Amino acid sequence: MGRIAQGTKVLAEGGYERVFRQTFETVPKEQLLNSFACYLSTSAGPVMGVLYVSTAKLAYCSDNPLSYKNGSQTEWNLYKVVIPFHQLRAINPSSSKINPAEKYIQVICVDSPEFWFMGFLNYNGAVTCLQEASQLHGTLSM
Numbered sequence: 001m002g003r004i005a006q007g008t009k010v011l012a013e014g015g016y017e018r019v020f021r022q023t024f025e026t027v028p029k030e031q032l033l034n035s036f037a038c039y040l041s042t043s044a045g046p047v048m049g050v051l052y053v054s055t056a057k058l059a060y061c062s063d064n065p066l067s068y069k070n071g072s073q074t075e076w077n078l079y080k081v082v083i084p085f086h087q088l089r090a091i092n093p094s095s096s097k098i099n100p101a102e103k104y105i106q107v108i109c110v111d112s113p114e115f116w117f118m119g120f121l122n123y124n125g126a127v128t129c130l131q132e133a134s135q136l137h138g139t140l141s142m
Contacts, residue, residue, distance in 0.1 A: 016035040016050070033055060040116070041104075062079035086137075093106075
């Protein structure tokens with residue numbers, strides 16, 4: 001049901017390219033290569049959203065705002081991750097040893113943070129797109 005709502009939002013806002021440009025800062029001539037519905041693993045649990053792969057970066061944005069405490073007040077914000085390609089060290093596709101149908105993509109940054117994306121509607125497409133983007137930049141291991 002969440003995917004239907006997300007698709008409706010994207011259509012209403014003019015497509016993934018437009019949503020990407022409205023959500024993230026872009027550099028001149030940056031092009032969106034593809035986008036993938038998925039979940040980002042967080043300490044609070046998986047967060048549903050979209051992983052964008054552009055010619056300059058990987059960017060993730062949650063479908064819905066998440067709540068957090070700011071002092072005594074509860075605030076709401078979209079969960080965003082932006083990783084320029086020059087900050088990526090590795091992109092590792094993998095699957096669960098217990099349940100091989102559970103597939104993940106681990107993204108490791110040069111300054112040590114790592115992110116786990118899962119629940120892709122198009123896992124093979126995401127892996128292929130990330131491999132092609134990494135070859136374009138020549139700085140990653142896969």
